[in-house]
Amino acid sequence: MVDAADGRAAARALGLTKAYGQGDTRVVALDAVDVVIERGRFTAIMGPSGSGKSTLMHCLAGLDTATSGQIWIGDTELTGLGDRQLTRLRRDRVGFVFQAFNLLPTLTAEENITLPADIAGRRTDPAWLRQVVETLGLGDRLRHRPHELSGGQQQRVAVARALAARPELIFADEPTGNLDSRAGAEVLGFLRRSVDELAQTVVMVTHDPAAASYADLVLFLADGRLVDRLDQPTADAVLARMSGFDGPRTS
Numbered sequence: 001m002v003d004a005a006d007g008r009a010a011a012r013a014l015g016l017t018k019a020y021g022q023g024d025t026r027v028v029a030l031d032a033v034d035v036v037i038e039r040g041r042f043t044a045i046m047g048p049s050g051s052g053k054s055t056l057m058h059c060l061a062g063l064d065t066a067t068s069g070q071i072w073i074g075d076t077e078l079t080g081l082g083d084r085q086l087t088r089l090r091r092d093r094v095g096f097v098f099q100a101f102n103l104l105p106t107l108t109a110e111e112n113i114t115l116p117a118d119i120a121g122r123r124t125d126p127a128w129l130r131q132v133v134e135t136l137g138l139g140d141r142l143r144h145r146p147h148e149l150s151g152g153q154q155q156r157v158a159v160a161r162a163l164a165a166r167p168e169l170i171f172a173d174e175p176t177g178n179l180d181s182r183a184g185a186e187v188l189g190f191l192r193r194s195v196d197e198l199a200q201t202v203v204m205v206t207h208d209p210a211a212a213s214y215a216d217l218v219l220f221l222a223d224g225r226l227v228d229r230l231d232q233p234t235a236d237a238v239l240a241r242m243s244g245f246d247g248p249r250t251s
């Protein structure tokens with residue numbers, strides 16, 4: 001295991017606590033979480049509904065701020081950064097894939113992939129883009145608009161968009177939630193390849209043990225705490241661990 005000072009950490013948190021609301025309505029979504037996300041690995045975050053998975057991802061990605069504790073991406077401490085600095089950090093160093101593909105319908109696949117860089121006034125490295133497109137099997141789909149693509153292909157475009165700027169970290173929140181199991185498996189296979197062949201770092205929140213089995217490591221949350229981890233997970237082993245926690249979601 002890597003400790004918080006290790007250079008292999010793509011992101012890390014120490015004593016990360018996140019509370020919402022005040023007084024009687026106060027909810028502690030994360031309770032003093034220490035976590036290390038290793039570079040060049042595929043990490044899945046699992047746990048029952050309400051256990052804090054999305055909150056953890058949002059805090060690590062700089063989309064939400066901590067109530068207390070510290071968070072780093074690489075060597076940059078997020079806690080203490082202002083909104084503008086956080087926005088720049090997310091834009092330059094983090095890629096996102098969500099359950100909804102969030103593609104612009106009037107743009108081609110290629111235009112969607114390069115849109116974030118275009119908006120930031122930056123050129124996407126053509127050699128890298130070619131490699132991403134090839135790895136994701138999108139070479140013959142670049143001129144298509146989203147409605148001409150299957151759900152799985154649209155999500156692959158969204159993954160390519162997240163990879164285009166060569167981010168230090170990709171966060172994926174239920175990336176297969178809108179896909180049937182075959183298309184979901186395909187997208188997960190491509191996320192896996194982006195780690196194995198493009199040396200990317202992926203953190204994925206999922207409810208699905210089969211999806212988690214594509215990861216190198218599964219972190220389990222329950223009631224806002226990290227309660228377990230599983231290396232080289234299989235779907236069966238993930239399911240067995242899940243059944244040990246409070247009220248795992250079956251849907």
Ligand SMILES: Nc1ncnc2c1ncn2[C@@H]1O[C@H](COP(=O)(O)OP(=O)(O)OP(=O)(O)O)[C@@H](O)[C@H]1O
Pocket residue numbers: 020021027028029047048049050051052053054055056
């Ligand atoms: N903006 C918010 N305001 C108040 N409470 C919140 C907010 N966001 C999350 N919570 C609460 O924090 C806790 C953790 O929520 P979170 O969304 O991180 O869980 P999760 O594990 O991602 O759940 P799910 O699997 O259902 O998406 C829950 O009790 C939730 O109700």
